[in-house]
Amino acid sequence: MAVVRVKKRTVKGRxxxxxxxxxxxxxxxxADSLVDAYIYRKGNLTSQIFPLPVDEVYMRTxxxxxxxIAVYALSAIGKQKKGEKALQESEEKYRSVVENIGIGISLISSDxxxxxxxxQMKKWFPDIDVENKPVCYRAFNHPPKEDICSYCPTCKTLxxxxxxxxxxxTPAGDKTRNYRVVSSPVKDAEGKVIAxxxxxxxxxxxxxxxxxxAKSEEEYRELVENVIDVIYNISVDGTILSLNPAFETITGWAQSEWIGKNFSSLIHPDDLPWALTLFHQILNGEFPHSYEFRIITKTGEYRTGEFLVKPKFVDGKVVGAFGMARDITERRIAEQALRESEERYRLLFQRSPIGIVHFDRELFVTDCNERFENIVRSSSEKLLGLNIKTLEDQSIIPAIKSAIDGTEGFYEGFYRATT
Known part of the structure; x- marks a missing residue:
């Protein structure tokens, strides 16, 4: 199409x-006929136009x-000057672009x-004197190299x-600079590469x-791979996008068995409604506190996890959630065992047939059972917070102090209580 248009323009120009x-x-x-007819009186206008004597036709032609010829020459000179001006302007524009572009440009000979x-290149390499035509692999490197750079693209182009x-x-003293170099050939009229x-x-x-x-990503990857807590990513529809190896350690499931599946199938049925409620809060951009859910393991048992999850934003939009989950099953079992132990101790403490009283290191009464209240004929309301050192009878104090210091304290005898 472009060729046809060029030909049409050429024909029209001719x-x-x-x-x-x-x-x-x-x-x-x-004009010459008018001059001959009315100025030189050589007949009328018609006779001066046609026919004419041969010599007159020859002269006019x-x-x-x-x-x-003169018009054509003047036109050609005008076009030449116009072309030279356009070429000069083009060269100035090219020179301006080359000098002010943000990248370096260099011309390298075949040797x-x-x-x-x-x-820009002069700014990077101010010590290079182009007039001396230095060899590039010596001039661009500090200290200079004696051989062509192994990665040199220009050598391949030539x-x-x-x-x-x-x-x-590129070595630059005690540092190394990295340059991206793109080399292109300069050819003569015969197509030979000359630079x-x-x-x-x-x-x-x-x-x-x-x-x-890359280092940060590697450190993060090592952290994620070796942390004992589960790290996970979930999409907005609840699909599990990623899991770290801790998931397999805790649940027995391989990561691949759950990536791409919905997280809801992992949650205990009794905990699922609350889990879904929290998940929707997170998708709304909220940041709930940590919470606990039971998740199923590959063996079919459930383990208790403490979950911390936050919304994941991309360009200000929630695209999912990510967080951590810690296995607290043993902690919850230990806490339950402690509660049961405390309940058993409390039952034994209250129903003991002997009086039991607790003192702190300052000799304040912190606890006592009903049997002790009956022995001293008082009540817990009066006894709790009482400092034994304020009592008139101080004979029992050495035995109490011995017990507080870690040795057995013993007192036998009469004791006067005034509570």
Whole structure:
């Protein structure tokens, strides 16, 4: 389509030029006829136009040709000047782009010498003098190298005439800079590669950020893989997206057995309504406190988990939830055993046939059973909080202090109680 349009424009241009030449020639012919008829009185206007003597036709034709040649020459000169101006403007624009673009540009000869550098390259390598045409692998490296860089894309371009790209490890004193270099061939009229253009971008900070990110991700991965708590990700529809190895350790299920499935099937039926309520609160952007649910293991038993979960945001929108779950089954069993033990102790304490009283280290009464109340003929309301040192009879105090210090305290005899 483009070729057809170009041809149409060329034909129209030629027809326009021919038309202009015809108009110029006809105008001159009529003007010369007017001059001969009315100024030189060589007959009337009609006789001066046609037919004419051969010598007059020859002179007018020659004059028209000379005029057309002059017009064409002036037009060609004008076009040439216009083209030169456009070329100059184009070169200035190109030079401006090359000098002010944010990447480095260098021209490298076929023998690896630096022929030119733009302003960005000069900023990166201020010590390079292009006039001396230094060898690139020596000039760009500090300390200088004696051989071509192993990753050099320009060397490949000069060899095969193709574009090549690589990332460099350029020594710069006690540091290393990383550049992305794209090389393109420069060919002569015969298609022979005579040089290469390098487009250079400093990506040192980008590489450093990538390495830091990779290190951070590796540390995070190690943490997730080795933590004793379950770490999980759930989508908005409740599908489990990821689980760490602790899930398998605690439940016996392989991670692959539950990734892609809904979490609700793991929850004890009695706990499920509350779990779903909390999940919907989280999807609404709320941050509930930690809570406990029982989850089923591969053996069919249930273990108690303490869950901490938060909404997961992407661009300000909740796209799921993530959190941690800790197995607290043994803790809950121990707490229940402790409660039962305390209940048994309390029962034994209250129903003991002997009087029992507790003192703290300051000798304040902290507890006593009913038998003790009966012995001293008092009540717990009066006894609790009483400091034994305030009583008139101090004979029992040494025995109490011995017991508090960790040795057996013994007292036998009469004791006067005034409570």
């Amino acid at each position: 027809l326009k030029t021919i038309s202009i030449f015809i108009v110029i020639g006809a105008t001159y012919w009529i 020659l004059t028209v040709i000379l005029i057309l 690896m010498k630096i022929l030119s550098l733009n302003s 060899a095969d005439g193709q574009n090549h790209e690589s990332i460099t490890d 290469a253009i390098e487009m250079v971008e400093d990506i040192t900070e980008q590489i450093s950020a990538q390495k830091a990110l």
